[in-house]
Amino acid sequence: MAITFDHVNYMYQPNSPFEAVGLSDVSFTVPSESFTAIIGHTGSGKSTLVQHLNGLLKPTSGTVTVDDFQLTAKTTNKHLKSLHQHVGMVFQFPENQLFDQTVERDIAFGPLNFGFTNEEAMSLAHQAAHDVGLPDELLKRSPFELSGGQMRRVAIAGVLASQPRVLVLDEPTAGLDPRGRAEMMAMFAKLKADQHLTVILVTHQMDDVADYADQALVMAHSNLIKAGTPAEIFADPEWVKAQQLALPTAANFAQHLVTRGFEFDSLPLTAEQLAIQLRGQLPKEGR
Amino acid sequence: MTKIISVDDLSYQYPDADRPTLNHISFEINAGEWVAIVGHNGSGKSTLVRALDGLIDFKSGTVTVAGTKLSPESVWLVREHIGMVFQNPDNQFVGATVADDVAFGLENAGVPRPEMQKRVQEALEAVDMWQFAEREPSRLSGGQKQRVALAGIIAMNPSIIVLDEATSMLDPHGRQTVLSVLQHLRRSNQAPTILSITHDLSEAAQAQRLLVMDNGQLISEGTPRAIFSDEQLLESTGLDLPFSTKLSQQLAKQGLVTPKQYLTDDELEDWLWQSHLTM
Numbered sequence: 001m002a003i004t005f006d007h008v009n010y011m012y013q014p015n016s017p018f019e020a021v022g023l024s025d026v027s028f029t030v031p032s033e034s035f036t037a038i039i040g041h042t043g044s045g046k047s048t049l050v051q052h053l054n055g056l057l058k059p060t061s062g063t064v065t066v067d068d069f070q071l072t073a074k075t076t077n078k079h080l081k082s083l084h085q086h087v088g089m090v091f092q093f094p095e096n097q098l099f100d101q102t103v104e105r106d107i108a109f110g111p112l113n114f115g116f117t118n119e120e121a122m123s124l125a126h127q128a129a130h131d132v133g134l135p136d137e138l139l140k141r142s143p144f145e146l147s148g149g150q151m152r153r154v155a156i157a158g159v160l161a162s163q164p165r166v167l168v169l170d171e172p173t174a175g176l177d178p179r180g181r182a183e184m185m186a187m188f189a190k191l192k193a194d195q196h197l198t199v200i201l202v203t204h205q206m207d208d209v210a211d212y213a214d215q216a217l218v219m220a221h222s223n224l225i226k227a228g229t230p231a232e233i234f235a236d237p238e239w240v241k242a243q244q245l246a247l248p249t250a251a252n253f254a255q256h257l258v259t260r261g262f263e264f265d266s267l268p269l270t271a272e273q274l275a276i277q278l279r280g281q282l283p284k285e286g287r
Numbered sequence: 288m289t290k291i292i293s294v295d296d297l298s299y300q301y302p303d304a305d306r307p308t309l310n311h312i313s314f315e316i317n318a319g320e321w322v323a324i325v326g327h328n329g330s331g332k333s334t335l336v337r338a339l340d341g342l343i344d345f346k347s348g349t350v351t352v353a354g355t356k357l358s359p360e361s362v363w364l365v366r367e368h369i370g371m372v373f374q375n376p377d378n379q380f381v382g383a384t385v386a387d388d389v390a391f392g393l394e395n396a397g398v399p400r401p402e403m404q405k406r407v408q409e410a411l412e413a414v415d416m417w418q419f420a421e422r423e424p425s426r427l428s429g430g431q432k433q434r435v436a437l438a439g440i441i442a443m444n445p446s447i448i449v450l451d452e453a454t455s456m457l458d459p460h461g462r463q464t465v466l467s468v469l470q471h472l473r474r475s476n477q478a479p480t481i482l483s484i485t486h487d488l489s490e491a492a493q494a495q496r497l498l499v500m501d502n503g504q505l506i507s508e509g510t511p512r513a514i515f516s517d518e519q520l521l522e523s524t525g526l527d528l529p530f531s532t533k534l535s536q537q538l539a540k541q542g543l544v545t546p547k548q549y550l551t552d553d554e555l556e557d558w559l560w561q562s563h564l565t566m
Contacts, residue, residue, distance in 0.1 A: 041458045042428040147329055174456055175374065177327040177486050179525035204458040246459035249530045253552060260560040271530070275537035282543045282562050 001067040001086065001165040001198050003030040003053065008062035010048055022048040022057070024222045030215075035192060035199045037209040037230075040219030041244045046202045049219065050168050053200065054087035055080040066166065085114050088164030092171045094155035095148065103129070103146070103154050104139040110162040121161070128161035129154075131191060149180045160191070167191070170202045181205075185212060210234075210248035210269035218243065230269055237267075250274045290351075291368075291447060291480050292316040297338060297348030308334045309345070310503035318446070321473065321481040323491040325514075326500030327525035332484045335500065336449050339482075340369050353446060370440030374452040376432030377425075379439075385411070385427070386420040389439045396443070410442035411435075414468045430461020434468060441472070448472075450483040454490060466490060488515070488527055492551070499524060516549035531555040 010022035023045055030036045038046045051057040052064050055071055064071040069083050091097070100106035104125050111121035129139060132153040138146065143154050152172075159167070169188065173181040185208055192199045203209065209216055209230050216233045218226040220243055226233060234240060234251050247255065248269045254277075258264065262281055268274035292315065299309040308331045316322050324332045337343045339350055341362035350357040352365045373379055382388030386407050393403045411417040414434040419427065424435060433453055440448055450469075454462040470493070472479060485491050497514045499507040501524045507514065514520065515529045522528070528536075531552045535545045546558050 041460055042430070149328060171456075175328075175452070177525055178527035179327060206459070244458070244460040250534070253530065253534065253556070256556050257559065260556065260563070262559075262563060271533045271537045272540075274534060275541045275543065278538065278543060278559075279541050281566070282538070282559065283565060284542055285539070285544050 002032040002065075003166065003198065003200075004028070004063075004065040005049075005052070006063045006065070008052065008059045008064060010052070010057060011060045014060060021222045023052075023059075026062075026224045028217055028224060028227050030198060030200065033192070033196050033198055034214045035189075035201070035212055037213035037216040038200065038202045038219060039204070039206070039209060039216055039233075039245060044219040045222040046219050047170060048222070049217075050089070050170060050200060050202055053166065053168050054089055055083050056089075081114075085162050086164055087166045087168060088159035088162060089168045090156055090159050090170065090172050092174055093152075094159075094172075095143075095151035098143040098151060098155055098158075101142060102140050103134070103143050106143050106154060107157045107161050110158055114162055124161045124163065125157070128157040131160060131194075132157045132187060149176060149184075152176070152184075160195075164197070166198045166200065168200045168202075171204065172201070173203075173205070173208075188212075206234075206246050206248045207250075207270075210250070218245070231266060234269060235267055288317040290315045291318040291320075291353055292339065292482075293349075293351040294335075294339070295349045295351075297335075297345060297350060299334060299338060299343055299345040299347070301334075306503070308503050309338065312348070312503075312505050314498060314505060314508065316480060316482065318480055319478050320496065321469075321483070321494045322496045322498060323494035323511075324482065324484045324498045324500060325486070325491055325524075325526055330500040330524070331503040332500050333451055336371070336451055336482060336484060339365075339449070340371060341365055367443075368445055369447045369449060370443055370445035371449045371451065372433065372436050372440060372453040374455055376429055376436060376456065379436050380424040380432070382424065384421050385416065385424055385435050388424055388435060389442050392439055392443045406442045406444075407438075410438040413441050413472070414438045415464075428461060429457045430464045433457060433461065433465050437465065437468060444477070445479065447480045447482065450481070450485075452484055452486070454485070454487065462487070462490075466493065469493075486527070488529055492529075499526075512549065512551070515551075 005026050005028050008023055008026045012020040012022050040046050058071060058073055058075055060073055066083060066087060098106050107128055108121040108125035111124045134153050143151055173184050188199060189212055191197060213230055216230055217224055218233060234247055237247055237255055240247055250271050251267050251269050254264055254268045254274050264277050268277050295313050297309055297312045298307050300307040326332050334343060338345055341357055353368045355361050355364050357365050380388050381391050389407045389410055390403055393406060408417060411420055414437050416434050416438060424432060454465050491497055492511045497511055498505055499514060507520055518532060531550050538545050544562055550558055
């Protein structure tokens, strides 16, 4: 599903003393089945932006289009149901939202809510549990007996069970250890490929942007200040620093090598790209 | 060197758990030392630091903090020595303003008002947040919140500061500002002992010593260099590899020269430059 923001503005508590700008004239397009990262420091408007994707917030003016669904200031809540079903949101620490007595029932809650029969919902729940790598023997357990990483997978399965076409992930790996982070990012990449999902990832991990994203949107002070491929976004290290963002680790290291006389056609963003570009600039092993 | 923390044969099993979360743990920490505890989620790191503060009712082993053996009777005395900062900055605020929040612990301790105001200001200046004293904590960024949480601890002047993944939810800038506050504290006259739980290798690299936890056991300890050199240990405990190691692996894949031992990122940069010059 393609997503378009067309001159979207959002005001918090308009016409009150607490009025504050949430989004200011934001326009962009996310192609169907792409992987888009949204970056920017805390308070830049990233979360406000993604809350428009499934109608948790409605634009004060402008239009959000998800596939053929249009969200404007005038959209009524009862029209939001199809948007809710097609756009799955995984918030930070989603395991805090688990509530049911068994893993299976917790995952099936979404499909039941969207009108699937009990049998269909259970079948979707089992499929989603399988997709996130939860073993079958956990399905009858209480979600609260599981480890933190497993609880998070249950919460993500609960979103996937409603068969969304767009998956919005707000810092989904926060609090996980490095192995857990790597496994979860690999899982999202696989889900995207297998289920032809459009993925939107809010993240502070620039290495994840380098490794996974097709394009990135940079937010600052409620404005979209840059959109492009990761290579385009990180091409100007001075600009990146001025936005209080960081370079991917490999790009930062490559910058240091440039000051030592190494040359790169384009700024390498991963260790692999860096090693490839170092061919011809370093001796071969065994010589 | 004075020992400020001694843990001797500490074991603990949560009720209903099928195996111990802490399994015969022993270690010592010197006054003024910066020690990082690393290990995957569920390895027992957080339980261990909670045991130091008397938040876990362990039955086996002893914990001694600043010469006082931890017991139900001494727990309040021990807690005076320890200030803890947790992962989620939003869960640790009680005051309506930043200054009120930092004053909270001092008020509880019955510190007289003029003294309290002085210490609040000093603590907020130490974390570079004095200009935010009258702001609402909820309106701050994550990095600012953690600096305020840290100021609340600094104001109490504990001899030990424990950070339980205190930078893990912060953006790169926020993480950097918190780490620079810690570096700054280390250089002051009353440098506190720092015990930090972290997954971030660049944060762990700033510690003098690392303790590696796995399945409730302390399986290794050593300098960051010694631990980071042990690729097998890092992989088997679910830790990240240092960037220098990842790059060396990729260089080997391209058939290029690689250093024969672990180098830090800075050392690898030097080494690559030297190799480049021989071309």
